[in-house]
Amino acid sequence: MRQIYINKEDFETNIALVEDGKLINFYSQRNIYSKVGNIYKGKIQKVVNNMNFVFVDIGDEKPGFLSEKAYFESLEIEPQIINNIKDNNKENQFDISKIFQKGQDILVQVIRSPYKTKGARLTRNIIIPGYYTVFCPYSNQIGVSKKIILENERQRLRKILLDTKAKLKSDIGLIARTTAEGISNQQIEEEIKENYNNWQNILKLYKKVKSPALLYEEEAFEIKISRDILNTSIKEVIVDSENVYKDINKYVKKTKLKNIKIKLYKGQDDIFKYYNLISQIEALKNNIVPFKKGGYLKIDTTEALTVIDVNSGKFKGESDVESSILMLNLNAAREIARQIILRNIGGLIVIDFIDMQTEENKKILRKEIEQELSKSKIYFKTTEINEFGLLTVSRKRTSDKISEMYLEQCPNCAGRGVVPTKESICIEQLKKIKYICKIEKKREIVFNISSEIKQEIENRFIQIIKNYEKTYKKKIILQ
Incomplete structure (x- = not known):
């Protein structure tokens, strides 16, 4: 039997996929870094001609990175433009300065969040995923998941996609996901129309706002992962947040997965500790x-x-x-x-x-x-x-x-070992503070932590401390 366990904190979201007590997949995201799937109106900051890539300002501390290759993979450029800039019909010979100029506005999607010294990785190959389909505005291809084997079903799904595309009178690309198998024409068509409307709203907003600007925000991490892993093999989804409980319930009803039970965990212990998953998760470090x-x-x-x-x-x-x-x-x-x-x-x-x-x-x-x-x-x-x-x-x-989220090279052994990142230590302290606030009856609680971690919490996570004080009606003192 398979279950999904979702732990939602102010600072991170953790999701465990478990089969017969064994951890088979683990997803974790620090909520402050949630950018993958977001669509931006960016402004080209720098064109690197000899390397054929550009840096794009999307409003982050560091500019995003968009390669020339990704651009040509994603767009059907007008033939006359290609004829003007190609050399011996080799993409790597294209003069990127003929396509991009500094200060130019550009529509991009984040495919990888910023990491350490690197900015976000960007693409023009924009997609809007649904539960049954993937909406591809810059493609005109129709596709069906390879995991759907029966030819009759593949043909049925292709027809639904083609018919819906014709009704929309739009030269878009659509892909039927594995979850579309056996789903009614109406359900699939409704989802495509919803994402088509999302795309039209993105284009309207693009014309109105100044760059850099966020035009479309990907769904919450727990919904995004659920979209990818929820199927008929899942018997239970157990969550420790009332808001997530409501969102998952709403999402499951939308997908018509009737046999999945959604449970709200209200215990004081960490959800992974209660369900004996902590040791398996810690082993990943x-x-x-x-x-x-x-x-x-x-x-x-x-x-x-x-x-x-x-x-x-x-x-x-x-x-x-x-x-x-x-x-x-x-x-x-x-x-x-x-x-x-x-x-x-x-x-x-x-x-x-x-x-x-x-x-x-x-x-x-x-x-x-x-x-x-x-x-x-x-x-x-x-x-x-x-x-x-x-x-x-x-x-x-x-x-x-x-490992990148939780660990970094040890500064005292020339990089031969690893130690928890400062951020990870802060998060562990915040979890302890939350737990003590739940069980402690005193109105004022003092926590003794190192001066370095105290400063980091006060600089980056002070709002979370204030939220705990308000939720649990406590005075929290860090010293």
Whole structure:
């Protein structure tokens, strides 16, 4: 049985997808960074001709980044413009200065939030996702999810999309998601029309406001994730916030998923602690991960790549050495894929398996990890396992890795170890403060914390402290 647990705080939202007590996916977002999916009217701040990308001011502290490649992937540019600027019909030869100029207004969508020294990653390939469909205003293609196998159903959905497109008299693109299978024509058409109206409102607002400006804000993180993972396999959704409880109820009714039970958790303990999930979530911060029959993984993350090393540990195999190594590597591959999905690891991933001699076994191993990674919707590709036992995975980055949110390199050991980020320490303190406020009867509560963390809370999270004082009718003193 599968359940979804949602923890909503003022500062972050955490969502756990659990099957038979085992954590199979974990989503976490600091609420102050919620930008992915937002659509902006930006202003081009700088054009970098030799690199073919531009920096766009969307109102953030750092400008967003839009590459020339993303631009041409996303727009059907008028043929005469392409003819004027192309060179030998190669996109990478296009002179970006003929398309963009400094000070020009531009409509963009955030595909990755700002991270450390980097601004938000932007695209012109704007999409507005619904539960059943994806609305693509800058495409004219009609598509159906590959996971819908029955040809009759695929044809039915294509017809619905084409008919709705014709009714709207708009040359838009539409994709039927897996959740559209078996859904009535009316429900799908209503959702498309709703997103079409959203798009028209965005265009009207674009003409009215000065750049930079937010034109469209993506739905709350918990609704966005629910949109992606809610299906008939989910039996319960348990939330610890009354507002989220109402929102999820409203959303589930809209999707006609009748058999899902929505429960409001009102306990004083952390929801993950109460349902015995804390240890599994905390384990995501460890770089040593044991797997079946005594082996273990060592996961090292840098800004450039992630390296996963397979170690035999106490593993005892068969008398046939090659078969034993294959068994060890297959067990490792399953856990590696699980950890990649759980920790939201993207970008370049290098996996160092135990060396095997036969090409056939290498193919078996590669197929196994591809099959396990396919359990996530995120795009990836792998290379062949080389003579040194190395396999490379390139996986699309969608948001920050769990390690990036919670950990940073230790300043005292030349980066060989990791420590909790200052922000993570503040959040843990805020959770403790909230819990004590719930159970303590005194009207005035004193919390002793380090001067550095006290200053950080007062600088960045003081409004949350004030909210706690108002909600729990307490006087909170930090010292």
